[in-house]
Amino acid sequence: MGQQRRYKQLESTAQLKKLITRYYALSRYHRLWGRPLKRPLAWVTSGAPVELLRAFKIHSVYPEQYGALCSTSKATLGLCQEAEAAGYSPDLCSYATSNIGSVLKADIAPMKGLPKPDLVVACNNICGTVLKWYEALARHFQVPLIVIDTPFLTGDMTDHAKEYVLEQFKDLISQMEKLTGRNFNPGELGKISDLSNEAVGLWKEIRGLCRAKPSPLNGPDLFIHMAPIVVLRGTREAADYYRLLKDEVKKRVEREESALEEEKIRLVWDNIAIWSNMFKFFKMFSERGACFVTDTYTGGWSMEIAPGDPLESLAATYTEVFLNRSPEFRAKQIIDLIKEFKADGFVMHSNRSCKPYSLVQEVIRKRVMQETGVPGLVVEADMADPRAFAEEPIRNRVQAFLETLSD
């Protein structure tokens, strides 16, 4: 993180590192404590209803989050090549191929790969790739595969869709009762959902603080500090961490302290970060005073679970994930962010890996530009695979875009 001299690291980062290191250490040594405590280990997709798994004391690890970690540690290329040599197409999602690579050749993977799962859980609210990816994992490890199918929402949530997901949750519950030997305790699920909401609420507040001019946080801050909301959602540690972070961000706002040395341009970011070159890429903006004050991606984890029956609310929350919504919904989301955060422009990362996120961007870009009158730039790269990052063409587009904003 010292790659960028101008990057103002938050003090909370020390606590974040501690938290994530502890989480990965617990995961890595799961074999020592998991079996005696009857706590199986699951590999889950980022949009899986982890609260339900936690209610059965299942320890969840996130191949997607690990994929980002492999990319920032420059391990993705070797891992993808390993998977490609085994026959997986280089056109597949780089989180999937690098994860499969880490399974096939653990010795070149950070932390020697993720610990072996007892089950894998895929929810297709984020994409369809996870189905085949997790099928491959289940086959490799010879463990049960749980699939939760959330119908794509072309408009608002429907009763039918909610019912359909709810039925699958009930199925999941009986499967987990068998697998763990524990009975489902709705009270426990309620408590976990409350903890999720606590962290989500704080994360939402933190993001909201960036409406301030100058913004206390920039894109990389959001991307770095999102880790606990993904992997530790529904735990006390996550909620505590975000309280600490909120206090620090709030202080920055009170002192009118900017994330950059000088904020001249305010931008909205769309899509996953370019983990392989995150600091180098965002520096192209920060060195010209352009700050990413908010984004659509880390906002994906600011959806609260509604009060009422926790199971029904979970079914709604996990089906209404923005990647499972229409282009109209997503355009409106960016339009609202631009207005709320008083942004001067927006940048869309056309992410080769992430098709559901990226394929509709041109439609969305036009609509947002029409509605708000602010310009939008598309940058082609990949969230994890460094081969898709062409520095000069990207720098060229970024510079031209910022020149149009600084005239």
Added chain:
Amino acid sequence: MAKFYLGVDIGSLTTKIVLINDAAEIVGRATGRSGYSGKEIAMRLAAGLLENNGLKTSEVVATVATGYGRVTFPADREISEITCQARGIAHLFNRARTVIDIGGQDSKVIKLLPGGKVADFAMNDKCAAGTGRFLEVMAGALEVKVEELGDLAARAGESCPISSICTVFAESEIISHISAGKSKPDIVAGVCDSVAARVTSMTARTGLEQEVVFTGGVARNNGVVNALARHLGCTLSVPPEPEITAALGAALSALGFSKN
């Protein structure tokens, strides 16, 4: 002492320089192959240009560099070629609203606001299809000079479809057409159509508004000009020296900021 302003455009294939005076009139221009060091070529071209015009280095009061090699050149400012291209074209064609620029390894579409400010732009992906380099490779496969492509296309009966968007695969498609006995003009027309189709779909991203100006080295190729006009369904204006317009924009920027 008279004052002059230099615009340097170090592109992937060629380096272009333009010298203007206080009245924004072109005093001289020069072009050369960028080769290994675009910067050195640019320095040599600039020195030659000054000598030919009997000018001293001190008379050049500001320099702006653009193009891929822009950061290597010791200029007062470096500005992206999108901004420079827009400025150069708006100076030459004050009613221009869409600029299509096909250079060595980039093709781009720029949408202009009245006054020449950039409203939006689109560029080719990380791929040489639809660029000058693409045409060079295809000319090589056909054993003709790039300059001959326009005349050849004009003689075509029926254009041979080139379906691949990949330069390498398109080259092998051409080789198949050759072995199937297709005529050179028909194949060249197919190559021009393929470039035009690629750029046309890019134009859809920014929207097409007239007047449309076609610039960059490839605009010298009549085969592509005609194919593009057909695909877009409108007439295209081509500057007399289409490869130097970004360098001209750079020189105009140098003049602009020196005055302010």
